[in-house]
Amino acid sequence: MKEIYAHRRDQIKKRISSMGMDAFLVLHPANRFYLSGFELHDPQCNESAGCILILPGDRDFLCTDPRYYEAAIRVWDIEDVFIYTYNRMEELKEFFIKNGLKNIGFEQNIMSFEFYNCLSKSLNMLPCKGIVEEIRITKDEIELKALEDSCKINHRVFDSILKLSMESFDEKGLEWEIEKSFRGLGAQEMAFKSIVASGKNAALPHYIPSNKKIETDSCLLIDIGGRYNFYCSDQTRTFWIGDNVPDYFSKTLELVKKAQSIAINAIRPGMVIKDLYFLVKEFFNQHGVGDRFTHALGHGVGLETHEPPSIGPKNNKKFEPNMVVTIEPGLYFPEWGGVRWEHMVVVTDEGARVL
Numbered sequence: 001m002k003e004i005y006a007h008r009r010d011q012i013k014k015r016i017s018s019m020g021m022d023a024f025l026v027l028h029p030a031n032r033f034y035l036s037g038f039e040l041h042d043p044q045c046n047e048s049a050g051c052i053l054i055l056p057g058d059r060d061f062l063c064t065d066p067r068y069y070e071a072a073i074r075v076w077d078i079e080d081v082f083i084y085t086y087n088r089m090e091e092l093k094e095f096f097i098k099n100g101l102k103n104i105g106f107e108q109n110i111m112s113f114e115f116y117n118c119l120s121k122s123l124n125m126l127p128c129k130g131i132v133e134e135i136r137i138t139k140d141e142i143e144l145k146a147l148e149d150s151c152k153i154n155h156r157v158f159d160s161i162l163k164l165s166m167e168s169f170d171e172k173g174l175e176w177e178i179e180k181s182f183r184g185l186g187a188q189e190m191a192f193k194s195i196v197a198s199g200k201n202a203a204l205p206h207y208i209p210s211n212k213k214i215e216t217d218s219c220l221l222i223d224i225g226g227r228y229n230f231y232c233s234d235q236t237r238t239f240w241i242g243d244n245v246p247d248y249f250s251k252t253l254e255l256v257k258k259a260q261s262i263a264i265n266a267i268r269p270g271m272v273i274k275d276l277y278f279l280v281k282e283f284f285n286q287h288g289v290g291d292r293f294t295h296a297l298g299h300g301v302g303l304e305t306h307e308p309p310s311i312g313p314k315n316n317k318k319f320e321p322n323m324v325v326t327i328e329p330g331l332y333f334p335e336w337g338g339v340r341w342e343h344m345v346v347v348t349d350e351g352a353r354v355l
Contacts, residue, residue, distance in 0.1 A: 031132040146231035151355040154233040171209035187226030195223035202337035219337040236342035259329040267352035273315040298326035
């Protein structure tokens with residue numbers, strides 16, 4: 001794997017050399033992991049497990065604190081590990097200066113103002129966006145295998161929970177059963193907090209499960225994902241609990257599934273991404289429910305559940321082979337709930353394949 005990480009960093013080196021940088025500082029945890037295999041997560045939002053300093057030449061540095069030293073030298077040459085102790089920002093600044101660096105690119109959506117303010121007093125800090133993400137947006141064979149295996153676990157979880165008597169659970173209770181199922185099937189962790197939304201709660205696309213009991217004769221929206229071999233899955237299904245399925249639910253589910261099918265069948269490399277969103281939006285408009293489709297059509301999935309590309313109305317970029325995205329149209333009605341149906345697909349040379 002070290003060779004794979006080095007190859008990925010080489011792609012970054014080509015970019016920063018052409019942009020006149022002495023180095024590029026990687027702080028985003030998922031980008032850091034993608035380029036090194038070191039620590040996918042930071043401990044919490046006000047702490048950092050470390051950073052990578054990418055240089056145009058042969059050497060790169062992994063910078064972290066003593067808690068992570070043993071983890072660092074498992075994935076990185078020991079002579080290129082820099083350990084800071086009590087003042088991370090000041091010690092990193094002095095380390096950069098000591099190595100003769102002046103023009104340093106950084107991830108503008110990750111670095112805190114405090115850190116920027118510290119470094120910029122002595123260094124020329126160059127804000128950058130998407131340098132690593134533009135490489136991550138297409139997946140290699142190892143990533144595609146991990147994503148497919150992660151999806152398989154997700155489907156097995158759905159198979160297992162659909163055998164349960166839903167009415168015996170409240171939303172939080174079913175959420176816990178889902179998490180136990182993922183863990184039992186080998187997932188490292190949940191990819192995100194599960195959405196288990198019953199009845200009118202299904203009208204909230206990012207609902208947080210509560211103690212509400214799941215009732216007969218109501219809809220149930222379940223949006224779940226696990227992480228396997230570091231890669232995420234993300235799938236949504238919506239069901240009717242009970243035998244008396246009303247027409248409004250059946251028709252809504254049919255429309256959502258049809259919209260998803262239209263979108264998946266339309267995907268082609270070279271297609272402008274926002275055009276896929278508008279294709280589905282127009283389909284819903286034709287059926288008088290366009291105003292009930294209130295979010296993007298999907299998003300990229302990989303080391304993070306939500307990563308580029310966003311399949312929304314403003315994305316002018318094009319689909320490329322080996323992008324992995326969700327296709328998740330949804331329609332929401334506060335008076336009774338809503339329906340979302342989600343698959344993950346990989347863009348192929350000819351179209352798209354459902355994982």
